[in-house]
Amino acid sequence: MKSLSGAIKQQVKSLIARRSLVLGLSLTAFLMPLSLSVSAQQSDAEPISVGGLHSFELRVSDVERSLAFYQGLFGSPVISRLGDTVSLQIGDGPHYFTLAPTRQDEQPHIHHFALSVPGFDIFELQRRLSDHGIIRTVETLYDGRSSMETAGLTWTVRLPGEGEDMMTENHHLFIADRDGIPVQLSSPRACGAGEGRGVPCNLEPAPEEGLIELREINHFTTFVANYQLTNEFYRNLFGLENQAFQGMFPLLGLTDGRQFMMFVGGTAEGEPTQPGRIDHASLNIENFTEESVLELLTEYGLSARPEGEAAEPLQHWVSRRMPERGGAPGGTPEVYFSDPDGIHIQLQHHTYCGGGGVFGQDC
Numbered sequence: 001m002k003s004l005s006g007a008i009k010q011q012v013k014s015l016i017a018r019r020s021l022v023l024g025l026s027l028t029a030f031l032m033p034l035s036l037s038v039s040a041q042q043s044d045a046e047p048i049s050v051g052g053l054h055s056f057e058l059r060v061s062d063v064e065r066s067l068a069f070y071q072g073l074f075g076s077p078v079i080s081r082l083g084d085t086v087s088l089q090i091g092d093g094p095h096y097f098t099l100a101p102t103r104q105d106e107q108p109h110i111h112h113f114a115l116s117v118p119g120f121d122i123f124e125l126q127r128r129l130s131d132h133g134i135i136r137t138v139e140t141l142y143d144g145r146s147s148m149e150t151a152g153l154t155w156t157v158r159l160p161g162e163g164e165d166m167m168t169e170n171h172h173l174f175i176a177d178r179d180g181i182p183v184q185l186s187s188p189r190a191c192g193a194g195e196g197r198g199v200p201c202n203l204e205p206a207p208e209e210g211l212i213e214l215r216e217i218n219h220f221t222t223f224v225a226n227y228q229l230t231n232e233f234y235r236n237l238f239g240l241e242n243q244a245f246q247g248m249f250p251l252l253g254l255t256d257g258r259q260f261m262m263f264v265g266g267t268a269e270g271e272p273t274q275p276g277r278i279d280h281a282s283l284n285i286e287n288f289t290e291e292s293v294l295e296l297l298t299e300y301g302l303s304a305r306p307e308g309e310a311a312e313p314l315q316h317w318v319s320r321r322m323p324e325r326g327g328a329p330g331g332t333p334e335v336y337f338s339d340p341d342g343i344h345i346q347l348q349h350h351t352y353c354g355g356g357g358v359f360g361q362d363c
Contacts, residue, residue, distance in 0.1 A: 045131035047239030051116040075210025080193040083160035087192030108341035110278040114184035147180035179276030225272035282346035
């Protein structure tokens with residue numbers, strides 16, 4: 001798609017500023033293609049500083065089954081309950097992950113990840129996102145649409161409850177990148193129930209101690225149409241830099257020197273035609289060795305994935321990242337398992353940063 005002229009860009013901004021839903025509905029067909037072109041352009045706007053990876057959401061077929069599975073494995077306390085979702089604390093917090101039921105025609109998957117923003121303010125963030133060419137829209141306008149139709153947009157999601165505040169405490173803020181991957185921007189202390197100071201985060205201890213002690217969220221690996229352009233999108237928007245490389249793929253580092261985002265895939269030209277996919281979430285743990293983690297996963301009832309076969313639910317496996325992909329001589333072991341829905345989770349030593357060394361700690 002060709003770049004928009006300055007006049008057309010101004011026209012789009014004027015149209016979006018009109019907040020009537022009726023008018024918005026009539027403009028849907030017009031705005032969708034324009035949003036992709038606007039969001040893909042370079043911006044001279046100041047990057048938005050982020051504090052790191054904060055949370056993620058798993059869309060699962062049975063929330064109670066997944067809750068029992070993850071609490072039994074990790075001993076994670078419930079940090080909040082909201083409607084049909086439940087959020088589990090990671091380590092000592094504030095990191096967490098949410099279990100939510102799949103929506104209509106949806107398969108279990110990792111739906112989104114969240115980045116914390118110091119000094120979080122929805123109104124200010126919406127303004128700054130607009131400066132970066134990300135178009136503000138209304139949640140209901142795109143409800144039920146495909147993820148590619150939300151690429152380059154920002155919106156809020158109102159949470160269940162009796163709150164009357166229309167834009168702050170009882171809302172979550174999202175953007176979608178050029179591949180349609182939703183990314184939540186959140187307060188550094190948010191626990192899944194909203195963003196305000198008075199939002200309750202009440203710990204409910206797990207029924208029993210877990211087998212594996214979590215420490216923090218480490219990274220997400222996402223498949224995209226053009227990894228170079230997607231990395232450029234995140235560098236421009238959040239001011240991120242490369243932390244390491246795995247083969248030709250850069251790791252976009254976050255503030256603590258361990259967390260990162262990794263986008264892999266092809267180099268397709270033009271706007272993506274298929275949505276991106278978050279392949280797996282990685283969690284750093286205490287007391288990591290390849291042997292001990294596999295032993296604990298087996299003790300928990302998971303079986304080894306047969307060599308060369310695709311993973312089925314409740315299996316574990318090891319991938320050895322060799323020196324040509326930034327690993328150690330002999331391979332840096334990376335341990336994975338699949339949950340009851342087949343969603344992939346990676347477990348690594350708490351010093352893992354995606355680089356070389358036995359623990360992947362050299363970046």
